[in-house]
Amino acid sequence: MFKFGAFSGLTALLFREGKIWWGLRYLVFTSLFTPLLYFFLLGTGMREMMGEMLFDGSPVDDYILFLTPGIIGMGIVSIAISSGTTSFNERQWGTFERVLTLPVSRSSYVLAKILVAMILSIGQLLFILLLGIPLVEGGLYCDNIFLVLLATLLGVICFCSFITLLALSIKSSTEFYGLTGLMLLPIILCSPAFYSLEAMPFWLRAIAYINPMTYMVDVLRAGFMGSWDQQIPWGIEVLILCVFTILFLAISIISLRRVRV
Amino acid sequence: MLAIECAGLTKHFGDLTAVDHVSFEVEKGERFGLLGPNGAGKTTTIRMLTTVIPPDEGTAKVLGFDVRRKPDKVREKIGVVLQGLALEFFSTVYDTLDIYGRIYKMNAENRKKRIEYLLSEFELEDKRNERIDCLSGGLQRRVQVATAFMQPPEILFLDEPTIGLDPQSRRKIWQFIEEFSKGGYTVILSTHYMDEADYLCSRIGIIDYGKISALDTPEGLKSTLGGGDIITFGVEGNVDLLRSTISKLDYVEEIMAGDELAARVENADEVLFKLSEEVVKAGAKIKNISVRKPSLEDTFIKLTGRRIE
Ligand SMILES: Nc1ncnc2c1ncn2[C@@H]1O[C@H](COP(=O)(O)OP(=O)(O)O)[C@@H](O)[C@H]1O
Numbered sequence: 001m002f003k004f005g006a007f008s009g010l011t012a013l014l015f016r017e018g019k020i021w022w023g024l025r026y027l028v029f030t031s032l033f034t035p036l037l038y039f040f041l042l043g044t045g046m047r048e049m050m051g052e053m054l055f056d057g058s059p060v061d062d063y064i065l066f067l068t069p070g071i072i073g074m075g076i077v078s079i080a081i082s083s084g085t086t087s088f089n090e091r092q093w094g095t096f097e098r099v100l101t102l103p104v105s106r107s108s109y110v111l112a113k114i115l116v117a118m119i120l121s122i123g124q125l126l127f128i129l130l131l132g133i134p135l136v137e138g139g140l141y142c143d144n145i146f147l148v149l150l151a152t153l154l155g156v157i158c159f160c161s162f163i164t165l166l167a168l169s170i171k172s173s174t175e176f177y178g179l180t181g182l183m184l185l186p187i188i189l190c191s192p193a194f195y196s197l198e199a200m201p202f203w204l205r206a207i208a209y210i211n212p213m214t215y216m217v218d219v220l221r222a223g224f225m226g227s228w229d230q231q232i233p234w235g236i237e238v239l240i241l242c243v244f245t246i247l248f249l250a251i252s253i254i255s256l257r258r259v260r261v
Numbered sequence: 262m263l264a265i266e267c268a269g270l271t272k273h274f275g276d277l278t279a280v281d282h283v284s285f286e287v288e289k290g291e292r293f294g295l296l297g298p299n300g301a302g303k304t305t306t307i308r309m310l311t312t313v314i315p316p317d318e319g320t321a322k323v324l325g326f327d328v329r330r331k332p333d334k335v336r337e338k339i340g341v342v343l344q345g346l347a348l349e350f351f352s353t354v355y356d357t358l359d360i361y362g363r364i365y366k367m368n369a370e371n372r373k374k375r376i377e378y379l380l381s382e383f384e385l386e387d388k389r390n391e392r393i394d395c396l397s398g399g400l401q402r403r404v405q406v407a408t409a410f411m412q413p414p415e416i417l418f419l420d421e422p423t424i425g426l427d428p429q430s431r432r433k434i435w436q437f438i439e440e441f442s443k444g445g446y447t448v449i450l451s452t453h454y455m456d457e458a459d460y461l462c463s464r465i466g467i468i469d470y471g472k473i474s475a476l477d478t479p480e481g482l483k484s485t486l487g488g489g490d491i492i493t494f495g496v497e498g499n500v501d502l503l504r505s506t507i508s509k510l511d512y513v514e515e516i517m518a519g520d521e522l523a524a525r526v527e528n529a530d531e532v533l534f535k536l537s538e539e540v541v542k543a544g545a546k547i548k549n550i551s552v553r554k555p556s557l558e559d560t561f562i563k564l565t566g567r568r569i570e
């Protein structure tokens with residue numbers, strides 16, 4: 001059989017990831033369901049009021065349309081946290097050490113985790129697009145689906161790597177769950193997920209600029225609406241997102257090499 | 262070719278030397294045991310041999326492959342049962358075995374056959390669709406050992422395989438290791454149970470503070486004591502004083518280390534009465550007397566100066 005050294009055992013590990021996630025299905029369902037609740041409740045609740053909000057220099061037409069990329073971004077962060085949680089569990093279970101004794105490569109292990117998170121994120125994206133049909137007149141439209149996919153995939157890798165980094169460096173489970181729980185809100189709220197950057201006070205905007213979520217949501221929004229939040233072109237924002245992604249991925253791969261079991 | 266060949270294997274954790282220039286060789290088909298108390302360095306040694314962590318010094322070859330240079334080759338040939346329960350807790354017993362079959366690239370038909378065989382061998386048939394986190398510790402351990410047998414490995418490593426297990430699970434695992442090794446496969450196991458090492462291993466390395474202090478067959482280790490019988494007295498009185506008194510008797514070969522008053526003699530039948538009289542004469546009150554053959558534990562205490570916990 002043809003064998004890729006660097007990705008040996010990938011299909012078996014993907015099957016294994018599938019089984020682990022299937023065992024976690026209720027938890028995963030909750031973390032996918034929460035963004036949808038925001039979509040419905042926050043979206044419909046704020047729809048009228050948010051018509052006043054300036055976005056890209058003019059008031060937003062439909063807040064639901066504006067909110068969609070934010071919800072997708074929030075979903076991606078939740079999926080990344082769940083994925084990091086499986087890595088953390090595996091260190092505690094000892095299955096991580098077990099994997100190191102098996103004829104599979106470490107890169108396959110990481111890739112399997114990222115691929116499953118990607119599949120879930122794309123599934124969620126499609127689901128939200130379907131949900132948008134009854135919610136928005138004429139259905140949710142998408143200006144440039146490739147841009148949406150690009151932002152989704154980069155975002156998944158970026159946040160999965162970041163959370164994996166935490167999962168590899170933290171030993172105690174209360175610290176891990178505490179920290180990831182604590183981080184979720186600032187990542188989402190210090191970004192243009194729910195409101196435009198123009199509507200933010202200066203200090204919040206400053207934080208938003210160092211938050212990769214900002215760039216992920218902006219590129220998603222550029223993909224959906226054809227317009228985005230900032231003075232910089234979306235191409236530059238894609239680049240910035242790439243830089244965050246490569247940085248986190250590289251650090252997490254290095255720490256995966258060094259991690260103590 | 263040797264199954265395991267290690268020379269000067271060393272691992273430091275900060276100031277601590279967890280494994281200190283360990284050297285030993287294991288022939289193919291042997292059942293080799295590392296016997297030592299908690300913290301002796303058993304797990305660290307096994308981790309280096311199974312390519313989980315690299316050694317700081319020394320070399321180790323598994324089936325001729327260097328663990329540092331050819332870890333992939335080593336991993337293809339070994340099966341590992343880690344000390345902790347390393348299991349995909351959220352999946353079912355059947356799926357877990359299936360996962361490991363896939364990792365070892367078995368085809369669907371072989372996987373199915375092998376899983377059925379292992380489920381019946383480990384008496385897990387009625388648990389096949391249970392989630393692992395819902396099983397008792399003993400059953401979980403059996404599943405873990407079964408996963409290591411999905412593809413019969415050329416060398417099987419087991420790190421304290423029966424720690425804290427119920428007698429039934431323990432016997433099942435022992436049986437399976439014995440059966441497995443009859444097929445000519447090599448088994449390396451670590452344990453802190455004397456009876457386990459004595460029963461399962463063809464050769465034992467006694468390890469303490471990261472060093473191997475003796476390496477021989479169980480019989481060889483026991484005979485380093487010189488044979489004979491060990492008489493143990495339960496007494497009321499000054500044990501230290503009694504020790505020095507009876508150690509002067511010419512038929513007492515050796516006073517055993519430990520808390521109890523125990524002496525090794527050539528033949529207990531001949532001297533038991535005489536010796537008891539001496540103990541009483543020395544002013545002690547005897548509560549009980551027992552006679553036994555030297556055990557692995559006696560050798561262990563003699564070599565390391567302590568009892569294994
Ligand atoms: N990852 C680690 N970091 C620091 N110290 C360790 C680590 N692993 C083991 N040790 C220490 O090394 C010594 C040997 O441990 P170990 O090999 O687990 O012994 P055993 O398996 O015989 O009980 C112990 O003192 C232990 O505390």
Ligand SMILES: [Mg+2]
Pocket residue numbers: 300303304305344420421
């Ligand atoms: Mg140990």
